[in-house]
Amino acid sequence: MPFIRALCVAGLLSGTAAPVFxxxxxxxxxxxQYPYPxxxxxxxxxGKSLQMGYMDIPAKGTANGRSVVLMHGKNFCGATWEGSIKALSDAGYRVIAPDQIGFCTSSKPDHYQYSFQQLAANTHQLLEKLGIQKATVIGHSTGGMLATRYALMYPSQTxxxxxxNPIGLEDWKALGVPYQSVDQWYQRELKMSADGVRKYERDTYYVGRWKPEYERWVDMLVGLNKGPGHTQVAWNSALIYDMIFTQPVYYEFKNLQVPTLLLIGxxxxxxxxxxxxxxxxxxxxxNYxxxxxxxxxxxxxxxxVEFPGLGHAPQMEEPEQFHKALLQGLKTL
Incomplete structure (x- = not known):
């Protein structure tokens, strides 16, 4: 949708706080628009018939026979892995980038018992259907919690x-963050705005910096929330926040059996x-x-592997630096 992009960028360059459209x-x-089919x-x-949207991108050039599964974060989608998909595919990997149930292009059921175990099992089913018996699993943000759970459940297939920059490197509840009910999360999600998302991401994710290309992901997140599925999207989002807060993986890091690459802005x-x-x-x-x-x-x-001065999404902030470190790290693990 180039016309949307042009208007967004024009607004940013002129110093306008929010996009025109x-x-x-x-x-x-x-x-x-997703970057791949x-x-x-x-x-x-x-008890429900659900569907997961996913991208399955073959290796370009000389295939190395390996597969990578990319797990997105809470405010992200499979599409936000666009640069990493290209870098990994160019390096010879087959890349699978699913959208988890409750997110993005996947089903948003009225009632669902969300757990990282359930989402991991769903992803495992997808990989079985695709004939992938073993894969490198990479998770960003909330996807890092899910990737950890997946590796704990399926160590021989990881x-x-x-x-x-996974979240869940600490247990916020145990550290004194007050519990919020699903209803409280729901009311908060109903009030989502582009200005609010942009400010939160700029301040928390990008160390006070903002690039025009980030606007696409604000548009994606807010456009989904403000569309015809407004209440359905917000309700699933609230259930997912409850899952994140109440189901720490922190205490089980010691049980991981697989070689693990930590990439931290x-x-x-x-x-x-x-x-x-x-x-x-x-x-x-x-405090990352x-x-x-x-x-x-x-x-x-x-x-x-640390990226000094970078924030929550180093793969989007400094993609060349990040992907060089990622590919090198996967080779030497």
Whole structure:
């Protein structure tokens, strides 16, 4: 949708706080352009017929016979892995980038018992259908929590684990962040706005910096939330936030059996519930400069790669630097 992009960029360059035009998308992100062809996996789960949107990108050039599964974050989608998909495919990997149930191009059921175990099992089913018996699993943000759970559940089918600024490197609830009910999360999600998302991501993800290309992902997230599936999208989002907050993987990092690559932008400050935490709690959570090093010591076969000064999404902030480190790390794990 080049005309939307042009208007967004024009607004940014002129110093306008918000884009001139805000798109809306269907409840499964209908209308948003993905970088590679979308396919759908239909399956039964919890008494419902559901579908997962996914991209399956073959290796370019000389295939190395290996597959990579990319797991997106809470405010991201399979599409946001666009640069990483190209880098991995160009390097000879087959790349699978699914959208998890409740997110993006996938089903948003009225009732679903969300757990990282369930989402991992759904993804495992998809890989079985695609004939992938072993894969490198890379998760970003919330996808890092899911990738960790996947590797714990399916160690013999996880060749390597990659965690890109994963959340869940600490247990926010145990550290004093107050619990919010699903209803509270739901009310918050109903109020989502482009200005609010942009400010949060700029301040938390990108260390106060903003690039015009990030606007596409604000458009994606807000356009999905403000579209015809508004309440359905917000309800699933609330259930997912509850899953993230109440189902830590932190205590099980020590049980990981697979070689693990930790890729950490050290200036990230992401922490679920930080905005409602008491000042003394807020001051000590979301410190990735320390968290990366701490968790690298907990994971038995971990390699830590830090990106000083980068934030929550180093693969989007400095893609060339990030992908060089990623490809090198996967070779040497």
């Amino acid at each position: 805000a798109a809306t998308y269907g409840p499964e992100l209908q209308g948003f 979308l396919e759908y996996f239909t399956f039964q789960s919890q 060749e390597q684990l990659g965690l890109v 050290t200036s990230d400050t992401t922490a679920i519930g930080k905005d409602v935490a008491p000042p003394e709690v807020k001051a000590r959570i979301g 400069q320390a968290l990366g090093k701490q968790v690298a010591k907990l994971i038995p076969r971990a390699t830590l």
